[in-house]
Amino acid sequence: MPDAKAPQKDAYRLILEAIDEGLYKPGDRLVENELAERFGVSRTPIREALQRLETQSLLTRDGRSLIVSSLDHNQMAELYIVRTELEGLAAELAARHATDEELRVLRRMVEDDRGRLDDPRALSRSNRRFHKQIHLASHNMFLVQQLDLVHRSMALLATTSLAVEGRGEDALAEHDAIVSALEARDGAAARGALCAHISTAYETRLRHDSTQDAPH
Structure with a gap:
């Protein structure tokens, strides 16, 4: 009988917690493949999480890159x-x-x-x-x-x-x-x-x- 699949990590929650704990600070650039490697998550959920965080204004565009937003x-x-x-x-x-x-x-x-x-x-x-x-x-x-x-x-x-x-x-x-x-x-x-x-x-x-x- 095949082993049950390990539960999928919540990429959105992992990135949000990393920002909350200061691992990524305002102005830091978030790179899809680096995040996937750090958190052990495939790139698709990472990409979806980044899009969600951008929609919530927690990330902003800097050219083609996404950076952690800052508050004035x-x-x-x-x-x-x-x-x-x-x-x-x-x-x-x-x-x-x-x-x-x-x-x-x-x-x-x-x-x-x-x-x-x-x-x-x-x-x-x-x-x-x-x-x-x-x-x-x-x-x-x-x-x-x-x-x-x-x-x-x-x-x-x-x-x-x-x-x-x-x-x-x-x-x-x-x-x-x-x-x-x-x-x-x-x-x-x-x-x-x-x-x-x-x-x-x-x-x-x-x-x-x-x-x-x-x-x-």
């Missing part, structure tokens, strides 16, 4: 405005609809992250999981879908604000405040805590970018 200052501001409103709504809904089990998972995430404060990359990955868990706890499918789109675009920001010295500890305290509001079933407080968290992350990013762009 205004686009980043627009993205944070949308993210703040949608995530604030997710937190408010989660305060009403999250199960006790979901709240315990969020609390455990905060506690576990105390051991990641010296590893910005691990903390950044955990931060994405934390926010995703709040989205899911809203129990609103349409909101989760919109937030998925927003967070895909967040991958186009070349750096994480969590890499800034001291930001990890502050972000963890902000996560703790968000979870405390959710545990209290206080929707207004949860929305406020999450919006304040994103505002601080945005301000941190702006300060960091301004120092990077400063003339030497």
Whole structure:
């Protein structure tokens, strides 16, 4: 009896995760055969994934090449405005609809992250999981879908604000405040805590970018 086929790798997801984790940064060129070799996927699903990412504006054309898109200052501001409103709504809904089990998972995430404060990359990955868990706890499918789109675009920001010295500890305290509001079933407080968290992350990013762009 022939062996069952190994499950086909999701080329779209693999490329998206590589961008999200900084393996490919804004401005980097994506080459079909190199991607196929790296991920162990045939060129056809790679080509289809690249077309899908281009349609979603995560990749842009540079002549005949596809490069990872970048966000200018205004686009980043627009993205944070949308993210703040949608995530604030997710937190408010989660305060009403999250199960006790979901709240315990969020609390455990905060506690576990105390051991990641010296590893910005691990903390950044955990931060994405934390926010995703709040989205899911809203129990609103349409909101989760919109937030998925927003967070895909967040991958186009070349750096994480969590890499800034001291930001990890502050972000963890902000996560703790968000979870405390959710545990209290206080929707207004949860929305406020999450919006304040994103505002601080945005301000941190702006300060960091301004120092990077400063003339030497």
